[in-house]
Amino acid sequence: MNDNGTTQHGVSVQVRGIRRSYGEQEVLKGIDLEVRPGEIFVIMGASGSGKSVLLRHIIGLEAPDAGEILVNGESVHSSDVASKYRMALVFQSGALLNSLTVGENVGLYLSEHRLKSPDEIRKIVLDKLEVVGLKGTEDKLPTELSGGMRKRAAIARALVIEPELILYDEPTSELDPVSSVVIGDEIYQLNKRIGVTSLVVSHDRDLAFGIADRIAVMHEGEIIALGAPDEVKRSQHPVIRKFIHADFKRQPKA
Amino acid sequence: MFQNIGEIALLFWSTIRALPLVWRQRAKVLEEFHEIGNASLLMVAVLSFFLGGVIALQTGPVLAERGLHSAIGGLVGISMAKELAPIMMSILIAGRIGSAFAAEIGSMRVYQEIDALRTMNINIVNYLVMPRLVAITIALPMLVTFAILVGWLGGATVAQVTTQIDVPFESFFENMKNIVGIGEVMHGVFKSWCFAWIIGVVSCHQGLTTRGGPRGIGRSVTKAVVNSIVLIVLFDYVLTRLLLH
Structure with missing residues (x-):
């Protein structure tokens, strides 16, 4: 229920075969994914994997070289979509x-x-x-x-x-652990309160596994895993294993 | 270069189309108008007073030697009204206000504020460009009119106090009245109106196409000022030619 006492429904997002290059560098290499109405979908990956670029395409700030992005079945670049569906992007810097x-x-x-x-x-x-x-x-x-x-x-x-679709770009970067939890809780509560479709881009493992309904893992412009948090955790893909289990290795002092 | 010209022309057209919304943006127009006037009035007064004075100083003794010292009022009057006030004030405003437009919009672009506006479905031209352009197209002709008057005053003061010229205030303005009419003043004001559009559109376009970090903003500011001045001088010639007829 929203503030007016009416139930809101999130929108669906379909990303189909998105490709995007900047000069010689191909940043998105044919991304396919579907975000269901009202779910919290987290795109996780290392820095430079193309997550934020994908987010900018999904909200229509950039146009892909190939492929299409549909919001409730309509192209995000069609003139109607911006006025028909309320979408918001929370920038990494706040902007x-x-x-x-x-x-x-x-x-x-x-x-x-x-x-x-x-x-x-x-x-x-x-x-x-x-x-x-x-x-x-x-x-x-x-x-x-x-x-x-x-x-x-x-x-x-x-x-x-x-909004019916809210996108978060690295919502917990530069934040201390307590603030990160507050922001994560807020994203979760908001989703439950108004049913908004939430798409979160982050390299924060705790946030991703803490709030996501489904997670996609990006690596070098491609989706290498997609599923529920537990499925992603069980993945045997070496890049995902390394990403999830990365930690300091320090020898104890003699 | 041709791409830039095309983009500037498109921005100009989009701004014209946004003009019916000017009342909605009146607060921003007033804010910019105050900024332009407040920041420039003193500089305009000083510059135009001494500009008028230096023309009188350069030409007065030469005219006086030939017994033509009474013509100095007309000479200073027509130079200030038709040429010096519009072009010098426009160059001043390109440096002071054009650079501010490019820097403000450029930093908004670099720090994703413009992207944020776009995601909120807020039209960039209506919100950022149109109020600035309306403000400068009102303010610059007013500043130029003020500069013409102060320039005349500067010329008259110098003509009176310089012994080699020795033309009293009354004679200076009497002679000027015979040569300079409202048409000459309007000539200068019209040119400044066109220059205001040039400064506004070029500077806002430069801000909107800023790339990179602080260095990119610096580059945009420089390009905005240089391109505005080049176009002002170019259009000054074209407009003067057209207005001759």
Whole structure:
């Protein structure tokens, strides 16, 4: 149930044969995957595996060289999709507008599209900031917030849209373990509360196995495993084994 | 280069199409307008006063030697109104405001703020480009009108206080009135209006196409200013030719 007391349903996302090169370097090598409505789908992989590039394609910020991305069966690049389905991306850096206050950032979607009166927008902004634990920061500038707070403000900005599809780009990078858990919980609770389809890109193993309904593992522009967290954990693929079990190896002092 | 020209033309067209939404963006237009005026008024006053003064100083003694010192009012008046005020103020604004446009939009691009706007289905031209262009197309002609008046004052002051010229205030403006009319002032104002579009579109385009980190922003700022100045000088010649007829 959302704030208005109505049930929201997430959308489905189909990625079909996406290829993308930058110059000589092929970053996406024919990605195929399907995200079901309302699930938390995590794309996990090492840095530079093409996760964030895939995310930018899914939300329509970049166009692939080949293949297509469908949201509820419609191409993400068709003119209708942006107005028909509410989608939001929480950027790795937060990407808050530095010239606006936190409150103006969070309410930007509503004010620019003139969806509510200024008083209603202020009320919604305060509500959403409280949800992400940022009560009282509405008049601050983004530069006055810590990295974790900026990320939570970016989540609040996404919540205001009441999205049917929400994409998170490395939501826990640069965060301390406690803040990472808070963000992970927030992603999970939000998904359960409004049924939004959540697509998370991360190299954080704890986050992925903690919140995902399904996980895809990317390596060098390809999906090398896809399934429930337990299935991925049991995978015998050497890259996945190495990724999951990577740890410091330190000899005890004599 | 041709790709850039095409992109600039498209941006110009998109901005024209966004003009009906100007009332909705009035707060941003006013903010930019205040920024342009506030940041430039003193510089414009100083520059144009001494510009008018130096023309009087350079030409006054030569005219006076030939017994033509009474013509100095018209000469300073017409030079300031038709040429020096519009081109010098436009170059000043290209440096001061064009660079700010490119830097602000360029940093928004580099730090993914523009991507964030796009994911919220907010039109970049309506939100970022159109308010800046409207503000500069109102502010620059106003600044140029102000510069013309201050330039005349500078010329008249120098003509009076310089002993080799020795033309009193009244004679200076009397002579100017015979030669410079509202048409000459409008000539300069019209040119500055065209230059404002050039500065606005070129600088915003440069900001929107910024790539890389801080170095990319620096490169965009330099290119915005240099390209604006080159186009201003080029269009100055073209417009002067056209306006001759």
